[in-house]
Amino acid sequence: MFKPTPNPPETDHAKSKAKKHDEATNRALDYYLRPKPEKSEEASQPDQLFTVAKNADNESLLANLSETLAAADAMVSNLAFDLDGPRRHILLGVQQLIELSSLLANRVLDNVDPR
Secondary structure (H helix, E strand, C coil), X not given: CCCCCCCCCCCHHXXXXXXXXXXXXXXXXXXXXXXXXCCCCHHHCCCCCXXXXXXXXXXXXXXXXXXXXXXXXXXXXXXXXXXXXHHHHHHHHHHHHHHHHHHHHHHHHHHHCCC
């Protein structure tokens, strides 16, 4: 069928309404489908698995260090007495290093917070 009159030209109002609709659609799709940008400094380092809180005070850090060294000492000691020969001597050497580190950490902790 032949149409005797052409379609009326699009008005600026119709163009702006379509543009606003497209922008809203893009915002909605971006919100739900695009990954969220990582804002924190720690999140930008994916190869770093464990971190220490930047606002932790020295006393807390030293106390946790002391407890960690005590736990490592107990594990190495337990394992060393299950072994014989050179491997036992190696683990006992590692245990001595852990014990020395623990003594140093405890001395620093005493200096930071004298009782």
